[in-house]
Amino acid sequence: MSSHPGPATSDPGARTSTPLVSVAGVDKYFGDFQALKHIDLDIPAGQVVILIGPSGSGKSTLCRTINRLETIQSGTIAIDGKPLPAEGKELAALRADVGMVFQSFNLFAHKTILENVTLGPMKVKGVKKAEAEAEARRLLERVGVGAQADKLPAQLSGGQQQRVAIARALAMQPKVMLFDEPTSALDPEMVKEVLDVMVELAKAGMTMIVVTHEMGFARTAGDRVVFMSDGEIVEDTDPETFFTNPTSPRAQDFLSKIL
Numbered sequence: 524m525s526s527h528p529g530p531a532t533s534d535p536g537a538r539t540s541t542p543l544v545s546v547a548g549v550d551k552y553f554g555d556f557q558a559l560k561h562i563d564l565d566i567p568a569g570q571v572v573i574l575i576g577p578s579g580s581g582k583s584t585l586c587r588t589i590n591r592l593e594t595i596q597s598g599t600i601a602i603d604g605k606p607l608p609a610e611g612k613e614l615a616a617l618r619a620d621v622g623m624v625f626q627s628f629n630l631f632a633h634k635t636i637l638e639n640v641t642l643g644p645m646k647v648k649g650v651k652k653a654e655a656e657a658e659a660r661r662l663l664e665r666v667g668v669g670a671q672a673d674k675l676p677a678q679l680s681g682g683q684q685q686r687v688a689i690a691r692a693l694a695m696q697p698k699v700m701l702f703d704e705p706t707s708a709l710d711p712e713m714v715k716e717v718l719d720v721m722v723e724l725a726k727a728g729m730t731m732i733v734v735t736h737e738m739g740f741a742r743t744a745g746d747r748v749v750f751m752s753d754g755e756i757v758e759d760t761d762p763e764t765f766f767t768n769p770t771s772p773r774a775q776d777f778l779s780k781i782l
């Protein structure tokens with residue numbers, strides 16, 4: 524079922540298309556420390572990539588470089604064939620193509636749930652208020668928190684807040700969604716309600732990069748596992764192969780500690 528790009532194929536029936544996310548030769552330094560070492564990663568539209576690896580391996584840094592929250596020292600990143608510029612108006616527009624959901628939900632505490640979701644589309648995309656609100660209510664229903672629209676974030680559970688954060692990202696109509704440990708800060712009983720929303724998104728065809736150690740989710744929703752260690756991609760395979768038959772010693776070591 525995995526559709527990740529392997530070595531060039533000679534299959535004459537194989538369709539070539541522009542990857543939705545294309546990371547090529549990316550190096551990222553923090554001072555002298557190299558956090559990303561020549562990362563190459565092409566992700567076709569609709570693919571769900573599980574990004575996994577030890578703490579400090581560069582997973583968050585890779586996510587942050589993909590929407591230019593971090594600058595890179597070399598290489599290119601393109602979304603839907605368009606290279607991400609380093610800065611400027613064009614960057615803001617392209618960045619809107621990449622939705623991001625973090626471990627900490629980062630909702631605006633003094634704005635209602637509805638306002639949290641309408642803010643981006645109104646400010647960045649110039650969507651009219653009535654239209655933004657209608658879409659926000661539809662998205663809040665979709666993630667199961669429609670009844671909470673007029674409350675403040677603090678009145679919601681962690682699981683509900685994270686679902687609002689997903690709705691807020693979706694409101695920008697992103698082409699790809701990045702999730703950086705979206706359930707790590709949640710109480711255990713709230714993990715499933717967030718993963719369920721992500722599974723639904725995956726089924727609906729959203730292209731996703733998900734940093735998670737949730738093996739159940741990785742195996743059921745993931746098309747592909749990218750394993751990182753020390754700033755490098757060490758393994759890139761389908762979830763079943765990764766979890767049952769990892770080839771690199773570093774992946775074997777990592778899995779022996781978490782499984």
Ligand code: ADP
Nearest residue numbers: 553556558576577578579580581582583584585
């Ligand atoms: P992961 O998400 O896999 O745990 P990170 O991408 O957060 O890893 O970090 C990768 C490496 O880069 C770590 O060694 C971390 O200490 C370092 N790093 C991350 N952000 C910064 C920063 N802003 N300044 C300096 N070093 C950083």
Ligand code: MG
Nearest residue numbers: 582583584703
């Ligand atoms: Mg991280």
